[in-house]
Amino acid sequence: MSILEIRGISKSFGAYTALRKVSLEVEAGEFVSLLGPSGCGKTTLLRLVAGFLRPDTGAVLIEGRDMTALPPNKRPLNTVFQNYALFPHMTFAQNVAYGPLRAGASRTEARERAAEALDMVGLGGHGQHYPREASGGQQQRAALARAIVNRPKLLLLDEPLSALDLQLRRRMQIELKRLQERIGIAFIFVTHDQEEAMAMSDRIVVMNAGRIEQVGCGGEIYRAPQTRFVAQFIGDANLFAAGPAGNWEMQPVPAVEACDAARIAVVRPEHVSLIDAAACPEDALVFEGTVEAVAGISGMTHLHVGVGEGTVTVRILGMDTSVSEGQPVRLSVPRQSVHFIDNR
Amino acid sequence: MKSAPAVVAGLVALPTAFFLAFFLVPLAVVALASLTSGEGDVTFTHYARVLFDSYHWSILGVTFRLGLYTTVICLVLGYPLAWYLVRMVEWRLWRRVCVILIILPLFTSNIVRSFGWMILLGRRGLVNSWLVDFGLVDRPVRFIGTETGILIGLVYILLPFVVLTIGNALAKIDVSYEQASADLGAGAMSTFWHVTLPLSIPGAVSGAILVFALAVSAYVTPALLSGGQVTVLPMLIFQQYSSVFDFHYGGALAITLLAFTLAMIGLASLVGRMGAR
Amino acid sequence: MMASWSLRILALLILSYLALPLIVIIGASLTTTSFLTFPPRGLTFDWYEVVLTNSAYLSAFATSAWLALWATVIAVLLAVPAALAIARYEFPGRAFLSSLLLSSLVLPHLVLGAALLQFGSMIGLTRNFTALLVGHVVIVTPYVLRTVLPLLSADQKTLEDASCDLGASGLATFRYVTLPQIRPGLLSGSLFAFITSFINVELSIFNTTSEINTIPVLLFTYVEYSIDPTIAAVSAATIVAAVIAVVVIDLVVGLDFFSDRGGR
Numbered sequence: 001m002s003i004l005e006i007r008g009i010s011k012s013f014g015a016y017t018a019l020r021k022v023s024l025e026v027e028a029g030e031f032v033s034l035l036g037p038s039g040c041g042k043t044t045l046l047r048l049v050a051g052f053l054r055p056d057t058g059a060v061l062i063e064g065r066d067m068t069a070l071p072p073n074k075r076p077l078n079t080v081f082q083n084y085a086l087f088p089h090m091t092f093a094q095n096v097a098y099g100p101l102r103a104g105a106s107r108t109e110a111r112e113r114a115a116e117a118l119d120m121v122g123l124g125g126h127g128q129h130y131p132r133e134a135s136g137g138q139q140q141r142a143a144l145a146r147a148i149v150n151r152p153k154l155l156l157l158d159e160p161l162s163a164l165d166l167q168l169r170r171r172m173q174i175e176l177k178r179l180q181e182r183i184g185i186a187f188i189f190v191t192h193d194q195e196e197a198m199a200m201s202d203r204i205v206v207m208n209a210g211r212i213e214q215v216g217c218g219g220e221i222y223r224a225p226q227t228r229f230v231a232q233f234i235g236d237a238n239l240f241a242a243g244p245a246g247n248w249e250m251q252p253v254p255a256v257e258a259c260d261a262a263r264i265a266v267v268r269p270e271h272v273s274l275i276d277a278a279a280c281p282e283d284a285l286v287f288e289g290t291v292e293a294v295a296g297i298s299g300m301t302h303l304h305v306g307v308g309e310g311t312v313t314v315r316i317l318g319m320d321t322s323v324s325e326g327q328p329v330r331l332s333v334p335r336q337s338v339h340f341i342d343n344r
Numbered sequence: 345m346k347s348a349p350a351v352v353a354g355l356v357a358l359p360t361a362f363f364l365a366f367f368l369v370p371l372a373v374v375a376l377a378s379l380t381s382g383e384g385d386v387t388f389t390h391y392a393r394v395l396f397d398s399y400h401w402s403i404l405g406v407t408f409r410l411g412l413y414t415t416v417i418c419l420v421l422g423y424p425l426a427w428y429l430v431r432m433v434e435w436r437l438w439r440r441v442c443v444i445l446i447i448l449p450l451f452t453s454n455i456v457r458s459f460g461w462m463i464l465l466g467r468r469g470l471v472n473s474w475l476v477d478f479g480l481v482d483r484p485v486r487f488i489g490t491e492t493g494i495l496i497g498l499v500y501i502l503l504p505f506v507v508l509t510i511g512n513a514l515a516k517i518d519v520s521y522e523q524a525s526a527d528l529g530a531g532a533m534s535t536f537w538h539v540t541l542p543l544s545i546p547g548a549v550s551g552a553i554l555v556f557a558l559a560v561s562a563y564v565t566p567a568l569l570s571g572g573q574v575t576v577l578p579m580l581i582f583q584q585y586s587s588v589f590d591f592h593y594g595g596a597l598a599i600t601l602l603a604f605t606l607a608m609i610g611l612a613s614l615v616g617r618m619g620a621r
Numbered sequence: 622m623m624a625s626w627s628l629r630i631l632a633l634l635i636l637s638y639l640a641l642p643l644i645v646i647i648g649a650s651l652t653t654t655s656f657l658t659f660p661p662r663g664l665t666f667d668w669y670e671v672v673l674t675n676s677a678y679l680s681a682f683a684t685s686a687w688l689a690l691w692a693t694v695i696a697v698l699l700a701v702p703a704a705l706a707i708a709r710y711e712f713p714g715r716a717f718l719s720s721l722l723l724s725s726l727v728l729p730h731l732v733l734g735a736a737l738l739q740f741g742s743m744i745g746l747t748r749n750f751t752a753l754l755v756g757h758v759v760i761v762t763p764y765v766l767r768t769v770l771p772l773l774s775a776d777q778k779t780l781e782d783a784s785c786d787l788g789a790s791g792l793a794t795f796r797y798v799t800l801p802q803i804r805p806g807l808l809s810g811s812l813f814a815f816i817t818s819f820i821n822v823e824l825s826i827f828n829t830t831s832e833i834n835t836i837p838v839l840l841f842t843y844v845e846y847s848i849d850p851t852i853a854a855v856s857a858a859t860i861v862a863a864v865i866a867v868v869v870i871d872l873v874v875g876l877d878f879f880s881d882r883g884g885r
Contacts, residue, residue, distance in 0.1 A: 073789055079782075079786045085779045085782065085783035098797070099788055102789040146783075147787075150787070348710055349712070351706075351710070352706050352710045355705055356703055358698075358702070359700070362699055362759075363722055366737065367721070367733070368721065369740060370736035370737050370741075371732075374735065374739060374740075425631075425632050425635045427628070428628060432625070432632075444868065444871060445636060448643070448860075448867050451816050451820070452643070452863045453836075453837040453859060454823075454837075455844065455856075456840070456859055459844055459856055460641070460642025461642055462844070462848065463642075463645050463659055464645055468658075500639070503635075504639070554727075567841075568841075578731050581731060582826070585735045585739070598732045598736070601729055601731075602729065602732050606728075
């Protein structure tokens with residue numbers, strides 16, 4: 001039985017529809033990220049699971065029990081809030097002991113469990129600090145300790161790392177992942193940062209405009225996007241207008257959204273290579289075009305090549321100085337690295 | 345789990361009921377009485393009496409004049425004091441003492457404060473003995489029982505409101521505007537006239553309207569400092585309710601004062617909102 | 622520089638204008654003469670002794686204190702739930718409720734007093750403690766509401782969400798999270814409410830009698846007939862109480878209004 005089951009949830013705020021018939025299952029101990037641009041509905045979904053919002057239709061089940069009508073304090077899950085929401089009038093230790101005390105633990109027991117949870121997130125000995133005296137990273141850890149001290153079945157994290165600077169964020173990603181593996185609680189992690197989602201998650205749920213576009217592990221979503229949105233949102237992609245199945249004719253077009261082709265072909269920039277004028281590779285598609293722009297970025301060379309009416313992006317390892325703007329080139333794409341999606 | 349409407353109803357039921365019963369309904373009763381005759385017929389005679397009779401005109405005139413003078417003097421005295429407190433006082437403790445001194449009168453009864461002026465403004469009071477000692481007048485000036493005496497008392501009572509509103513407006517003006525003005529070559533005076541003063545005007549105007557509304561509805565200060573010689577609208581209202589017991593005519597007077605005050609408050613909030621833009 | 626100094630001197634003069642009547646009252650209460658004079662002649666606390674043996678003053682003081690205390694307690698019980706509803710929920714009539722509860726702040730108290738007298742005489746609620754109390758609750762509730770509302774901000778709402786998420790019931794959340802956050806506003810608002818009730822004349826004057834009277838109304842009637850140093854002694858005592866109250870509020874919430882300039 002899955003730890004969490006979301007069944008056909010819809011939610012509107014007035015005329016604005018935030019979620020349309022969203023369904024999802026999360027297994028025990030799993031790390032699932034909700035990834036999408038702002039306004040895609042990921043935070044609304046998280047608040048519905050936590051119980052701060054009620055769905056218009058659909059149900060939330062935890063370990064098979066229907067929780068849709070229960071308030072947050074009756075649900076066996078906890079949340080790490082985006083701005084941490086640490087109680088400013090309580091020390092870290094008091095903040096962490098708050099959950100056990102409300103659950104009926106004695107003062108001694110609550111204090112012990114709080115100390116244990118603070119140790120677990122690397123804040124041992126910082127229990128007497130007030131939130132305002134601590135750094136952002138420490139506040140983040142304290143919020144995490146407060147959320148796991150009650151041993152919830154499920155932990156919800158609402159962009160918990162977004163307030164930290166880049167280096168600290170990277171370190172916290174690794175720590176968070178390790179902690180999750182150690183305590184074995186399922187995490188639902190909301191983020192708009194795809195690298196963060198890729199680095200931490202067992203599965204990623206890509207959301208757009210209130211719908212789930214695709215669910216899968218990071219590699220799957222990158223390799224085999226199921227919708228045009230996923231292809232464009234995750235990493236860089238060259239999109240071609242393509243014919244029906246069995247037909248290998250592909251055309252780069254200026255705006256793939258506007259074309260009426262049967263299918264869209266997706267080719268990642270690193271799978272396109274430059275070939276000699278005479279070469280005739282097997283099992284590959286060949287395009288002829290003109291270099292429009294060259295840029296060297298972090299040891300890679302990015303080429304924008306005009307092909308027909310569209311543009312193809314090529315990414316080559318190393319600093320290639322042999323090509324320059326305006327130069328005619330031939331591009332080759334191996335057939336096995338072309339991924340087709342239906343044009344909907 | 346209670347739904348949100350049930351929670352809201354539980355929270356607001358008592359406050360709403362209390363204020364309907366002891367605030368809105370009583371005011372409605374007054375409004376109704378002002379529009380009916382003793383026999384219960386609808387009539388506008390009470391308002392006609394208030395608005396078209398020369399005795400009332402002179403009382404409304406005195407009330408209005410005192411309100412206007414009080415407002416102008418409060419502004420003239422309040423702006424520099426607010427400026428001094430916000431811009432010139434460097435020593436935090438002294439500013440705190442000054443703020444306490446400004447707020448303190450708000451914490452003492454009108455009666456106590458006006459009483460102080462009765463002592464000061466009497467024929468043999470401190471003010472008169474100073475005036476005579478410094479040779480400014482030959483013989484003691486009569487303050488009690490004149491509009492001047494009432495004016496001194498009203499300004500004293502309402503000055504704190506102006507200082508607080510203007511002070512707040514001045515404190516909210518970001519120094520970077522003035523720094524920008526100085527950077528663009530404006531002198532201190534020029535920066536004040538073209539930048540600081542225009543930015544503080546909404547605060548000053550809303551403070552002024554508040555003071556005007558409070559001045560025309562003040563009862564205790566005029567009653568004590570008038571010595572029975574000057575009558576203002578609130579004194580007339582009190583008379584009707586406490587000794588004449590004419591609730592219809594008194595109601596018309598009360599509603600006139602209320603409408604006037606509400607119009608002033610509405611204007612003040614409008615100015616405040618325009619300032620916030 | 623000249624302008625700056627003349628402004629300083631002007632400000633000090635205006636400040637002395639604000640302090641003068643209060644100083645005069647305190648001074649006049651210490652005179653040995655049987656009539657009021659300032660500066661006082663001699664120095665005596667006899668007039669305070671006279672006040673303390675005068676049963677009219679004592680019972681008026683007790684009435685005022687009880688009235689202010691009950692008015693404040695009821696105001697808190699009305700204002701806090703209303704503030705929670707206004708700050709936390711969208712409901713029809715929300716704007717109406719907040720203006721209903723706040724507007725007595727700006728309406729002439731004399732008109733309100735007259736209205737309550739007329740309405741009270743219709744329902745048989747005049748010239749007793751309850752009649753005084755309902756009026757005072759109406760005028761002091763907005764003071765509590767006004768100081769509590771700003772403390773129930775959106776940040777505070779997130780803290781309540783966090784508390785609920787950690788398993789606290791609505792009541793526990795109020796007790797452990799909301800109340801500690803609004804406590805400073807509640808304290809200063811209650812003190813404002815207490816004082817506003819304690820010093821009121823315009824509202825009380827309609828419903829007081831010779832049996833049940835408040836200190837300010839009693840002073841008002843005395844001053845209209847005769848002026849003697851006992852009045853100054855009572856007034857001076859209320860001034861001293863006000864000084865203590867203002868200093869307490871300053872220590873609790875800080876009255877340093879004017880020091881939050883951007884960029885300083």
